[in-house]
Amino acid sequence: MKLNLFLFQSILIILTSCNGQTRNKKKDANQFVKGDIVEVLGNNIMVVYQDNKGVYWFGSWKTGVYKYDGKTMVNYTIEHGLPNNRIDEIKEDEFGNLYFASYHPKHTIVKFDGNVFKAVLPVLSNNWQLKSTDIWFRNSYEFENKVYRYDGKTLHELQLPHPPNLPNPFGIYSIYKDSKENIWFGTNPVGVCRYDGKSFEWITEEDVTEFRNEGANGVRSIIEDKNGDFWFNTENRYSIYDTETLKSNTFYTRHESIGSLDGKNTSGLNEYLSTVKDNENNLWFVTYLSGVWKFDGTKITHYAVQDNSKDITLFSIYKDNKGTLWLGTHENGAYTYNGLRFEKFKIE
Template sequence: MKLNILLLLSILTLLTSCNGQTASKQKNNEQLKEQLVKGDTVQALGSSVMVVYQDKKNNYWFGSWKTGVYRYDPSASLKTGGKTLVNYTADQGLPNRIDEIKEDQSGNIYFTSCSPNSTIVKFDGHTFTTLSPVAGNDWQLKSNDVWFRHSFQSEKVYRYDGSTLHELQLPKPPNLPNPFEIYTIYKDKKGNIWFGTNPVGVCRYDGKSFEWITEEDVTEFRNEGANGVRSIAEDKNGDFWFNTEYRYRVYDSATLDNNQFYTRHQSIGGLDGKKDSNLDEYLSTVRDDNNNLWFVTYRDGVWKYDGTNVTHYPVQYNSTDITLFSIYKDNHGALWLGTHENGAFKFNGTIFEKFIL
């Protein structure tokens, strides 16, 4: 009897010790994760903000051209009475240049750097992990996949399915063997993926085939040079915008009797209304909650099209026009700008003003 009691006590002691070691190990892992994710608390954004993104938890992420990414948590600011801006750079495993910010269904955040070499970094809320691509031809169209651009002057894209980062070569358009690069990737309301390129137009992938609208139909107007398709949008009628000269009505291939899957219709022309305007292309565009289309140009500010009229919004800092990169609509419908040299700007209903903590 005494032997059984001693044996039982020994087992209980061993189990308690193991549980203690497990709990201690879990605690150490959690502390390590917290240590790995810690960035530098700063007082202001860097001067160059290429992209703005708000995640599912309402954190704002500002991707920089030179100084990594900045995270701003408005809820933390409300709780503490102070505003906290955290900067993550190469010291935490990120590239210092961020060209894209995306998020998957589970809330993981992805940061793309396209120059000089392509890098995709995944943030799971604890650590930054660089994804290693697998080259192949595994073209698929799944609703939860995340698509990324490749490096500059590359005809490739990435598709991430949650476990594998597939590196894919985009097929060349028919009868156009010249090299090209991919400027933008857009998922339409039907789930098709579009690739905006330079200088071969725009391509739609519907999971079965690749269909092209060639450069001469997309950006070659007035016998001038083209800057490529840098941003794609759908308006409230379902028409596609790759420029402001025309809008494009797109059809399902299965319903067509010929090979052309779109029709082109006259649109608003140059944003400034001039006959010889060169403002028929843009760097970035977004549709707001009122179905207005907003277009960002590099040197000529922001333009809004409400379906009837075009309104110009100059963007200035210290009474000087500034250069712009991108426009973004956040979870609350607010509009943000990424700029070349002046941080981020936010629309207050009348003008775009500099975002300052």
């Protein structure tokens, strides 16, 4: 009798174990997020990104993120695990994991390993470091002086120090890593801050952006040109110096630059939103209402971006792995540069 009871219990344990394994396998299989196959890209594209596998990702203002592998377009939304259908930034780590950041209505960051979306939660920290593998995220809409540094394990929520004599709260509108691995933070409304791993240097708002009747625009774009000079959201160029080699506290010089090189008043360049340097070291500036401007170091060229002969509003410019330029637009999807003009992107 005892032997029969023992055999029965053993069989029950084995069956239970197998059933558990089956459930776990089924659960793991269900973890793969497929997304929805779509025929067209959404209209409101804030950001374009190409990953290290050559796959394109398009972050939308309203309809989540789109993945395009050259054949199929897949759309991921809150129904597939995104916490928000607005995507402001797309980043990638050294292992090929992707990160999608949204800054409105609340700040969220999710990691996508190719299978599932997983929220990355911030931890209050004072661990300021500069590592080549770190990923930095801005905090645009909450004026709390915060940035985020992700080291692969922890999302450090860091507090930027105030610039001298400016106690205003501020938001972070742009982040840029220069050729010397320094990190630059473009803010609204207190200017630009450089962090070199040891100290913070500021160029205040009044010497960076163009003020309007409604106030400052904030530093939405930072780029370093082929000569090592910097451009912050305006027509002006800034030479940056190493303060350790200077007796003066001033670490920059502002130069009046590309304002009217085409013989016209290029006022649209006072407030460009996004900048990129192409493979020939030309600078490309994107404005919201005035198209795209190219500066080759000598002359400036304007490119109107239109749909049915009507100018369209633009968000961003991006250079992909092969050097092709892309535009994200407010209401017209994405555009690519064909060497002569920008044309609307369509699935082949």
